[in-house]
Amino acid sequence: MATENTALPVYSKKDFESGVDPRWCPGCGDFSIINQVQKVLPSVGHKREDIVFISGIGCSSRFPYYMNNYGMHTLHGRAPSFASGLKVSRPELMVWIVTGDGDALAIGGNHFIHAMRRNIDLKLLLFNNRIYGLTKGQVSPTSELGKKTKTTPHGSPDAPFNPPALAIGAGATFVARSIDVEGAHLGVVLKAAAEHKGSCFTEIYQNCPVFNDGAYTAITEKSVKVEALLRMEHGKPLLFGKDNKKGIRFNAQSAELEVVTVGEGGVTEKDVLVHDAKRDDPTLAFMLANLSLKPGFPTPIGVFRDVSRPTAEELTWAMINAAKTKKGDVDVTRLLSGSDTWVIK
Amino acid sequence: MATENTALPVYSKKDFESGVDPRWCPGCGDFSIINQVQKVLPSVGHKREDIVFISGIGCSSRFPYYMNNYGMHTLHGRAPSFASGLKVSRPELMVWIVTGDGDALAIGGNHFIHAMRRNIDLKLLLFNNRIYGLTKGQVSPTSELGKKTKTTPHGSPDAPFNPPALAIGAGATFVARSIDVEGAHLGVVLKAAAEHKGSCFTEIYQNCPVFNDGAYTAITEKSVKVEALLRMEHGKPLLFGKDNKKGIRFNAQSAELEVVTVGEGGVTEKDVLVHDAKRDDPTLAFMLANLSLKPGFPTPIGVFRDVSRPTAEELTWAMINAAKTKKGDVDVTRLLSGSDTWVIK
Amino acid sequence: MSTPSKVQQVETVTIRFVGDSGDGMQLTGTEFTRANALAGTDLATFPDYPAEIRAPAGSLSGVSGYQVNFGSKEIHTPGDAPDVLVAMNPAALKTNLPDLRPGGMLIVNKGAFNAANLEKADYKSNPLDDDALKHAYKVLAIDMSMLTDHALQGSGLSSKETARCRNYFALGLMYWLYSRPMEQQLEQIQKKFSKKPEFVDANQKVFKAGYAFGETVEVGLQRYEVPASKLAPGTYRTVTGNYAVALGFATVAKLTGKQVFLGSYPITPATEILQESSYFKEHGVVTYQAEDEIAGIGSAIGASFGGALGCTTTSGPGLALKAEMMGLAVIAELPLVIVNVQRGGPSTGMPTKTEQSDLLVSLFGRHGEAPMPVIAAQSPADCFWATLEAMKIATKWMTPVLLLTDGYLGNGSEPFKVPAPSELPTFDVKYQTTPNHDGAYMPYKRDAKLIRPWAIPGTPGLEHRIGGLEKDSMSGMVSYDGMNHERMVLTRAKKIANVIEDVPDVQVYGKATGDVLLVSWGGTFGSVRGAAELLQSQGKAVSHVHLRWLNPLPKNLAAVMKGFKKIFVPEVNNGQLAFYLRGMFPGIDPVQFNRINGKPIKIVELAGKVLEVL
């Protein structure tokens, strides 16, 4: 059982491949994601048998079958509920959730926000392709307003979610974003997620070449990405663009973020906002999560927020153990008798 | 039908009382809330028969029975789904949702965040008593961490939601807060909600004298409220406290809000942040929504955010009407024949 | 001065205490129940709460009641109609008088019959002045308010506090009427109010005053005595059905040494199970209040995947929501117990009223072919045993099990004989720790009984994946092969059919053949058994079998039914068991008796119906 504390074997990527070859369409972004996950797992300090992958339903949710760990491919949208029960029941396990934008945010929205709120130590990876892949191309809660899909041939009338903003609003203690094609960056973010203790949300932009191809080319194309992506690092100034000349500054008058060019108009690097992912107050993370919605601003990737608090399972077990020490080991007869009995002779 | 546009009758509060006397416990905060709603409705510019109240299940959700409008007392947590369908189907109706902290945020969390995201014109009133009232006192998603309730006798292990933060994170275009005992203020907020067009969230702090008495005394008691409450008004500086001497200032270094005292240390009123509920960027509203979580900060009441965008039902009907003008009135035979038929003689 | 009236022995009595929610009738009822329990009578109780929310004081909707039926013979139900009605205010009288048996005893607190209260109960005139009342019942109108005030003169208690002591006057009087020893109640008051000493003294005073009143009252009052019943010797306590389920969870955790994980969401009338379970932490019960019913069962299934004994508790609307999840538990074949405390339906229906209308949804309420064992408890105390049985089946057969109780069982109470450890079932819950198929682990490779192994996370080398898609009959990997699917559907069905080996035969109460066989299930056991006794005592050829197992049905049921001219099925629904029996046993066509009024069936009414078909 997981509780025995024998030494950790030395793992390689292969140790986390189930041997079943993934059933995703050729060119699907899910391939590169699973590749990174399998690369990171050897170094997360958990035994293979103590790691569990839980998913809902969707292309992305086929993930557990391809991992050589314990896994559950559950019901559409419900993965966080299973994961929460498992983690509270057995805190020593490392529990990952793999889900899609429809799975996590459409039918699964409630379990998602509650997992974030409770601060149970669950590592949720959301593969966001802004479409329903498995069912062949319907609008999702992250599809753009006006998006034409099989169920919205005239365009979607609904504003989409901004997933990191939703997660922050729900109380997640870890919130990050990366991209399928940014392998190295994704690896780093996954490692950070693995190290965090608490509710953990990682949005991964994922391309669906079949039903929503090119959803992210505007920020991932070689030619544009240096200007389009803001790579956040805790404790470092928020710089981006060619030669890191551009920066994010805080405008105290308007209480808003703005883009500045270092060296222009007397702007120096120290005017640039230094990223602080560790602060308890979620507002800075929220500001950054909303950055890309404003024209002229880059899309932040990396860790928005990473704060530590006691997890729900820790608090739960603290109470259980307190009760056990207080009451001692009551035998079954005393349990059954309770406090108010009488005797019939 | 609602579509005929005859003149609006002159209503009094009585016109909105169904005559069924409310079945709430003596002293319940719900009484003062319904009182304010009935006072505001005569002035919202809708006919009584064009107003619909939809609720879920809970003490608060009994609300529609006491209103002399059309109403549905639906299923636990599901009110927004009925309301969304009704409003998209009949945009001319004014649709209110009355719900509780358990109804809206526990079982109903998914419908809640999607109603906020879509920007359907629904006026949602959340009576937040931080407890499950109807089922007699279990922990709710707004109960404080460590709260002892019937289902958490040793304290709740779960962090609560901050409802306005969740609504903002989900994309609500109107977010406000008021308090059952602040009748006048509540009336003003309800009026603002009535006037907003789009997804509309109003949290109302409500006391449950039976199962969670005094949940808000720390901010509502005569003696403390002047220091404890920050009354936000769009376009006005964020001042509070005795003689409005205290204010909220923006600290550009830390990118955080802070409390200052006007007249001390060179602080003048113009250093104080001016509330802007109308800006599209939700970050300022989010900052204010998180204010009260920080020790030493007041609890903001009033309108956090009030921005206008095309609503989902407007966009839906724009598409429908476009299709109608484009295709004209196709008769049933042409509808049934479609484009590819053959004839058997 | 009063002539000491001699005590008359009676076999059983049904008493109902009714008053305003604020009058403490639940306390009075439980305390008086305790007195009779200690006196060794058998008993059954049923509280009748007002609709969820607390209504205005004195209003009709604010009436709260507690009925207890106790006797020297075996007691099956809280009683058809009260022999004695204790009414603390006009609203209570108005709403409960119709139930009092003709000629029964009516004790009222005259002091509460003032203009204001009469109006709230919309009485045009004071019913106590009505001669008809006096003719129909033995009326004892006492100004308990005034007498309580007297008793507490100079106690320094506020009038509000004084009023709260009134119920002890009624209790004292009942003690005297039914010849129960004062002392134990005085001690009990001592215990109960140890934290508020001023109330110890006050309540004792008022209690004594009530008792004394019985002796001193002018009208020579008839005293009664209900002797001890022939309950089996042993240690007893009273339990409600909901408490008994929670106690069952804790007991299983103790017996198995495994964690019992209860993932649930509050819903009337099941909420108490979650509440009570949260006090059993030290015994190995982990409770988790989920965000909704779906997450409640989901968390339990997740915990079961991790090796815990997952459970979830709910009532009708919640059961409906759990349907998809139950299907997953069926196809994944994980142990899980779903407790459904039935209430009045459909939809939100009548949350505080009892009903048996979830039988068919329990048997068939999942899409696809998704059979699972279904068990129903028959009395409050039996909820404990039924829980143990459900947990045993779930863990032995790797299957979800549905346990049905109802609002009447859940809130009702009766004596529970504390079992000796030796009387408890033995569990042997095992996890797979080694490969089961030449070096590999095949999660769906079955034993002779078609049970699959249970390997849990943390077990090296047995890593595997399961899910809701149809799976290969060995490896559990996704399979779209049609014949594999057919095989799996049939195998899952066969496995549940195999559970029959753990289903005891039904016992016939009465002769093995005769004119009418009463067939009941779940919470109607008491009413139907009572009717059977009554009819048999009248020499009728009527027998009774009660079904604890709904799926699989007991082996001998078909044969047993053949022994009777007529099968008679009484239910608190529109005929669900009757339909099910027709479907399962071609040729069987039961006579139905259906009551759907939110209350247990009355013994006398049922007996009458049976007589009609005899």
Added chain:
Amino acid sequence: MSTPSKVQQVETVTIRFVGDSGDGMQLTGTEFTRANALAGTDLATFPDYPAEIRAPAGSLSGVSGYQVNFGSKEIHTPGDAPDVLVAMNPAALKTNLPDLRPGGMLIVNKGAFNAANLEKADYKSNPLDDDALKHAYKVLAIDMSMLTDHALQGSGLSSKETARCRNYFALGLMYWLYSRPMEQQLEQIQKKFSKKPEFVDANQKVFKAGYAFGETVEVGLQRYEVPASKLAPGTYRTVTGNYAVALGFATVAKLTGKQVFLGSYPITPATEILQESSYFKEHGVVTYQAEDEIAGIGSAIGASFGGALGCTTTSGPGLALKAEMMGLAVIAELPLVIVNVQRGGPSTGMPTKTEQSDLLVSLFGRHGEAPMPVIAAQSPADCFWATLEAMKIATKWMTPVLLLTDGYLGNGSEPFKVPAPSELPTFDVKYQTTPNHDGAYMPYKRDAKLIRPWAIPGTPGLEHRIGGLEKDSMSGMVSYDGMNHERMVLTRAKKIANVIEDVPDVQVYGKATGDVLLVSWGGTFGSVRGAAELLQSQGKAVSHVHLRWLNPLPKNLAAVMKGFKKIFVPEVNNGQLAFYLRGMFPGIDPVQFNRINGKPIKIVELAGKVLEVL
């Protein structure tokens, strides 16, 4: 040089086109289907998609197929086994050869049988070199790849583009084999690719090459002709069941002038209904893709409260999730149509495979007593008529109605005779606009049929509140009165029973008495009718009744069944209708035949089983 082979007439042929997902077999199938439709044959088709996600090119899991059965006599199913199998690559051959009828014709694209593809299909050696194959079937191995390349030499198309034209070679050959006129297809290509002219020319070339190949090939090929069938004169089109449901929604909107509101959530195999409906905006259909199934039906109920005709569409798992909402619709008594396109269960099960296993959950899958009408469609085109019927019942009786179809009906297609307006049912949907009870509005005051009025928001003076709690039998206000509850439960049940007045009697296909009566429901109609024809043609005393109505069951069903020695119930489930009939008709004990392999039942197999019991 080839001897022009004379054309042989055949009554029916079943052809299956199979290839890689990329090979365009769905297009080839539909185009060839069209050719036969235009030739006036009756037909039925069934596509066989790979599991949801697109698998690697050439892999076994990537095979996509399309089967068409056409004939000069009435066609009920896509055919038991193909007479002709057209396989475009090794994987397609491997997965489909077992289905080809012995001695059938096998046409393969030899060019695709290279080492790489053989390996992907895990063939050790090239099956085309295997003599056994040649003995078992008429094998025609053609290098379509090469011939296509030749045809397109100098066209300037890339090899990738050229490859995409290959399917037209196969199509051309089939045109020749089955004597269909080339011209119409050339036009069709013209239409289809008008936006990409280069492909018009290319595809026409390749199509002609395929056709020419038939004439010029050395081996004298047998040509066939399937004459026109005796379809009733009229205008026809082919529809899938899912499209037919959407067309039904639009038609009802047109006929009633009322808004049809479809609140739904995508799920295989029901998604197309939502997709197709979203193209009917101008006809008065409003579609709303909700966040989940619960919100889907919730939005529809909300719209119905507002006066729209609310509908929701789903499949098994979604139906399970809607259970609580359906209960609300039952107690609120609002019109609502729930369409459940059944798929393989339990749980996520087999999303792309068909099954009939949601009958019992449809009838009984709600907590409490919550009856509703249940109707099942019998063929792709009938999905249109069944939808109209369900909508009519829902609006007339103020009740939710469950309409069952399945994956086979939903994705399958057949000719649909476009009805004249006069052939369409008339609807009269009325709203209450005036008080109905001396000046007041009583939402639950019923007419003689027990139907309640429908007053909608916007109607002055009729403001009222409804909900899920039990309600007073007139005002609809919350009522906790037990007798009112019993009355309401029985009234709701009676109302649904009254729907019988709109349920047509079952028609017996064959003699009114005999040895065996086949009783079927839903999607098995075609197979069972086919088997009945077969057995009757062999002189067996076998008749057939098909149930379109599951609740209420047709008036004459009991009487009809009495006319036969045996009742025989074939189902693609584990015996749900058989159980239901036992429960509803004491004494009836059907023989069951159950196949649960994700496919429609085969006519010949079924006929064989019936012979066993004769």
